[in-house]
Amino acid sequence: MSGFVERIPRPPQPKGAALGFSKLFACAIPVAQIAIGSVYLDDCPVQHYIPIYLIVSGVFGLMLALLTCMPFSQQPEDGPASPINRVCVTWNSLSSCFLFCWFIAGNVWIYSIYQPEYTKNSTNVDVYCDKTLYLFAFWITTLFYILFGAVLVCGCCVMVCFCLCGRADADDNV
DSSP: OHHHHHHSOOOOOOOTHHHHHHHHHHHHHHHHHHHHHHHTTTSOGGGTHHHHHHHHHHHHHHHHHHHTTSGGGSOOTTSOOOHHHHHHHHHHHHHHHHHHHHHHHHHHHHHTTOSOBOSOOTTOGGGBOOHHHHHHHHHHHHHHHHHHHHHHHHHHHHHHHHHHHHHHTGGGGO
């Protein structure tokens, strides 16, 4: 079985402009999260964890995106992984687990106060949340679900195509 796994070719890695654009996009969202969370840090008394959620998500997301750009974090193709590579892989795994748990907490904080009061006045100071802060956090979180759903649907379609194509060619092996 190990010989079979070793013969599986590695998927092609994006190069040039595609790689640069994907890395830039991967860094743009965390930078925006850090900026919006920092600017509106005290502007959501109804759920004061929302700006903190954005800042922490942005910092960890940016660290993960930048770490993948470092040459020492890439596994060499022709040899065993170096100790620094193992540390990077471990850090990426732990950070990803933390971000998953942090994402769940952010969902609770964001969706539990859906449609907060956006205007600040003397009678509703405790139920106020800045509109820009809340809508940014809401749509970033919702965008993740939309993208996850799209990837899931596309993956299922590809699997169905593979199954159908595999069945059509099953008699070729006889």
